[in-house]
Amino acid sequence: MNLSEDFPIDPTDDPAAIDPELSRPSGICYLVGRLDHALNRRIRDALGPLGLTVSQYTALSFLESQTQISNAQLAERALISPQSANEMIKLMESKGWVERQPDPSHGRIVRLSLTRAGLALLALAHDRVARLEAGMLAKLTPTQRGTLQDNLRQMLHALSAIMIDPEFGHKITKGL
Numbered sequence: 435m436n437l438s439e440d441f442p443i444d445p446t447d448d449p450a451a452i453d454p455e456l457s458r459p460s461g462i463c464y465l466v467g468r469l470d471h472a473l474n475r476r477i478r479d480a481l482g483p484l485g486l487t488v489s490q491y492t493a494l495s496f497l498e499s500q501t502q503i504s505n506a507q508l509a510e511r512a513l514i515s516p517q518s519a520n521e522m523i524k525l526m527e528s529k530g531w532v533e534r535q536p537d538p539s540h541g542r543i544v545r546l547s548l549t550r551a552g553l554a555l556l557a558l559a560h561d562r563v564a565r566l567e568a569g570m571l572a573k574l575t576p577t578q579r580g581t582l583q584d585n586l587r588q589m590l591h592a593l594s595a596i597m598i599d600p601e602f603g604h605k606i607t608k609g610l
Contacts, residue, residue, distance in 0.1 A: 473570070480562040484555060485529075489514055489522060491563070494556045497532060497548045504543055531555060 477488050486494075492512045497503060503511075509519035523546060526532045531552035537543035548556065571579055 476566055477563060480566050481559055484559055484562070486555065486559055489518075490526060490531075491556075491559050493519070493522060493526070494531065494548065494552055494559070497546055498553070498556055503546055504537075505546065508546060526552070 474488060477491070481488065481491050489512055493508055496508060496511045500507075505519055505523060506516055508523070509516040512519060512522075514522070523532060523534070527534060529551075530549055532546055533549055534544045534546055537545050571582075574582065
């Protein structure tokens with residue numbers, strides 16, 4: 435089997451064909467991974483005394499920003515499985531943080547919303563996470579913060595448009 439004949443490489447798909455330095459990772463993925471790990475640990479430490487997990491905080495935040503949201507939508511946005519979201523909602527409902535109500539226009543859909551207790555808890559959690567974020571970004575100027583946020587959004591958008599073929603390890607670009 436001749437890989438170059440069977441799988442021709444388009445130079446636009448192969449960064450190394452343009453710049454050999456790009457055939458090795460720059461370390462950005464590693465730094466983002468370390469940042470994710472450190473940030474999750476610090477958020478857990480900040481939310482733990484409130485009795486909240488990171489997933490619960492994420493879910494409460496989404497419920498605050500949406501007038502009402504379904505369990506499936508919440509699972510997708512909180513990056514957890516629908517089964518995990520359902521268990522988490524049951525727990526948060528038992529603690530009085532959220533309530534479920536049937537959707538008036540669709541009998542099978544259950545809408546979720548925050549209770550007053552959930553809103554009060556979320557306000558405390560937002561304060562802790564905001565202080566953590568401010569400390570993390572303290573050495574950046576407002577312009578650098580805005581640029582960082584824009585760049586992170588662009589990276590997330592670009593990454594969501596790329597799939598890696600697990601068999602051959604090369605990029606397959608979805609429609610951008």
